[in-house]
Amino acid sequence: TGNHWGYGKEDGPSLWHRNYPVAQGSRQSPIDIIPHQAAHDHSLDAIILNYDHCTSINISNNGHSVVVEFDDSDDRSVIRGGPLDNAYRLKQFHFHWGGKGCHGSEHTVAGMSYASELHLVHWNAVKYKNFSEAATAPDGLVVLGIFLETGDDHRWLHVITDALYMVKYKGSLTDFKGFNPKCLLPSSLHYWTYLGSLTTPPLHESVTWIILKEPISVSEKQLGKFRMLLFTGEEEDQRIRMENNFRPPQPLKGRKVRSSN
Numbered sequence: 001t002g003n004h005w006g007y008g009k010e011d012g013p014s015l016w017h018r019n020y021p022v023a024q025g026s027r028q029s030p031i032d033i034i035p036h037q038a039a040h041d042h043s044l045d046a047i048i049l050n051y052d053h054c055t056s057i058n059i060s061n062n063g064h065s066v067v068v069e070f071d072d073s074d075d076r077s078v079i080r081g082g083p084l085d086n087a088y089r090l091k092q093f094h095f096h097w098g099g100k101g102c103h104g105s106e107h108t109v110a111g112m113s114y115a116s117e118l119h120l121v122h123w124n125a126v127k128y129k130n131f132s133e134a135a136t137a138p139d140g141l142v143v144l145g146i147f148l149e150t151g152d153d154h155r156w157l158h159v160i161t162d163a164l165y166m167v168k169y170k171g172s173l174t175d176f177k178g179f180n181p182k183c184l185l186p187s188s189l190h191y192w193t194y195l196g197s198l199t200t201p202p203l204h205e206s207v208t209w210i211i212l213k214e215p216i217s218v219s220e221k222q223l224g225k226f227r228m229l230l231f232t233g234e235e236e237d238q239r240i241r242m243e244n245n246f247r248p249p250q251p252l253k254g255r256k257v258r259s260s261n
């Protein structure tokens with residue numbers, strides 16, 4: 001119906017251009033990052049994450065991913081520095097992942113994909129009055145991408161995976177207070193950055209991507225808990241497991257990827 005989209009054969013990424021022509025635009029995401037082709041830009045400062053007074057509000061299943069939302073009514077949780085001219089407010093974070101034994105990151109590195117990818121979504125509250133307005137502006141959004149690889153248990157990810165049973169079905173939402181995503185960061189904040197888009201419809205070309213080079217480790221068991229989520233709602237007959245909710249890499253179309261040193 002209407003602008004329904006998904007990750008299946010009938011409604012997946014290769015068909016999104018029918019309702020969202022920008023899918024074939026000049027600054028689409030994700031991309032394959034080729035490290036030795038990235039320009040080392042010594043003018044690129046370190047990124048600064050001020051998440052200390054972070055306030056998560058809820059966790060929900062929007063039928064595409066599991067999303068943790070934040071109170072963005074003031075500048076308490078912001079990202080700044082690096083390639084950014086302003087501070088950008090944290091709005092939400094969510095994940096993308098594969099099926100059992102399959103990889104599910106959106107960005108790839110020299111053709112290699114990771115098991116999963118965490119996206120922390122921020123918006124430019126200096127220049128725009130709300131998230132929706134920022135979401136359609138070329139410098140409106142910043143998404144911080146963090147790769148997840150399978151290995152040891154992540155000591156804090158269980159706080160999220162323990163809550164997933166409460167948001168199994170599309171459209172479910174529950175309180176999720178006091179979670180600070182600082183605990184999900186790797187030790188190094190070295191990054192690649194480029195100009196791109198949302199990786200889901202409406203695919204607005206409004207995102208400055210900042211992708212951390214160092215992945216975090218999570219266990220196969222922890223990752224498996226994401227796959228108990230469903231794309232479908234409680235009232236639907238079909239129960240479709242939420243997995244492989246990633247868009248494949250898109251053409252670079254002449255864009256430059258810069259690397260912090």
Ligand SMILES: NS(=O)(=O)c1c2ccccc2cc2ccccc12
Nearest residue numbers: 064065094119121143197198199200
């Ligand atoms: N994958 S994504 O970060 O492009 C993304 C968003 C990006 C910017 C603004 C809002 C977004 C909402 C999303 C909701 C679900 C999945 C990806 C999303």
Ligand SMILES: [Zn+2]
Nearest residue numbers: 094096119199
């Ligand atoms: Zn995402």
